[in-house]
């Protein structure tokens with residue numbers, strides 16, 4: 001079941017979609033080149049193609065390209081300083097009106113995570129780069145973003161993803177840990 005690195009490398013050569021997944025990295029430094037309308041649209045289409053529990057699609061996306069606003073967000077958010085130099089950022093928000101209830105009440109977090117990863121993968125596929133910066137569940141960061149973006153009370157800012165053309169090429173980290181794979185029962 002566990003393939004060695006040369007087999008994975010061959011698979012990457014044969015399959016560009018697989019290569020895209022394996023070579024994505026977080027990108028925090030950008031050139032000044034703008035992200036085109038077509039690229040923005042492609043990122044949002046990818047986001048909304050994500051799976052979601054009961055197909056609720058409980059997301060909204062705020063696309064930010066106003067330089068002053070990007071700078072203000074970067075200034076006020078401790079772990080999103082790179083937004084100041086990004087041409088674009090997408091704030092992925094949950095829409096409480098489409099959240100499930102009971103035991104499924106927190107499924108929206110998984111739904112928005114799937115949409116966020118789709119944005120990052122689509123960005124990489126388009127020659128762009130981005131980084132997931134965490135808002136939810138930090139109430140102070142969420143309040144900052146809600147206020148700056150004038151979000152209505154039913155929207156929960158989940159993360160902020162600065163996007164742009166990477167300033168430098170990056171080598172993905174090796175995160176492969178075969179000892180974390182278990183066959184049928186844990187420890188086998």
Ligand SMILES: Cc1cc2nc3c(=O)[nH]c(=O)nc-3n(C[C@H](O)[C@H](O)[C@H](O)COP(=O)(O)O)c2cc1C
Nearest residue numbers: 024025026027028079080131132133134135172173
């Ligand atoms: C839930 C989550 C929260 C993250 N928050 C931040 C953040 O606030 N700021 C940041 O620079 N990177 C953030 N990251 C990016 C991670 O640091 C990054 O994915 C990790 O170091 C692995 O690097 P890679 O994305 O290049 O593989 C976050 C990633 C995830 C999935």
